[in-house]
Amino acid sequence: MKIAYYCLPLALFSITTLPLQAAAQSCQQATKQQALDLFEQWNDSLKSGDPQQVARLYQEDALLLPTVSKKPRLTEQERVDYFSQFLADKPSGKLDTHYFDAACNTATLAGLYTFDFAATGKQVAARYSFTYRWDGQQWLISHHHSSLLPSG
Secondary structure (H helix, E strand, C coil): CHHHHHHHHHHHHHHHHHHHHHHHCCCCCCCHHHHHHHHHHHHHHHHHCCHHHHHCCEEEEEEEECCCCCCCECCHHHHHHHHHHHHHHCEEEEEEEEEEEEECCEEEEEEEEEEEECCCCCEEEEEEEEEEEECCCCEEEEEEEEEECCCC
């Protein structure tokens, strides 16, 4: 009984300070236009041909499930390795459809896109989802999934 007596004030203090802690954290709400601009920033980084520039748009712990690789890319170096190969064909993406959703410090852009590969002349349709997370200073990709569009 004495334990409960001494712990109760601490528990009440913790509960009453939760709203203060939550208020101290910043909540960024992305707009649809911001998410579309983030895609264009990513697409422009592809056109640069620099895999490091592309990889810098991802959070350190981001998950990349790439279009033309079976291997999930979990580290910056793995993403750089993937983009080194992917950029060799000089890709450029175009959103065909997009769906947007946002919450506090997170935003998702998903739909269908088409890649044109200048080096080969190929065109590839794919599904995509980008999840962006606010890191306190900027929006970065926390999850990116891209897969070839199935026929039919």
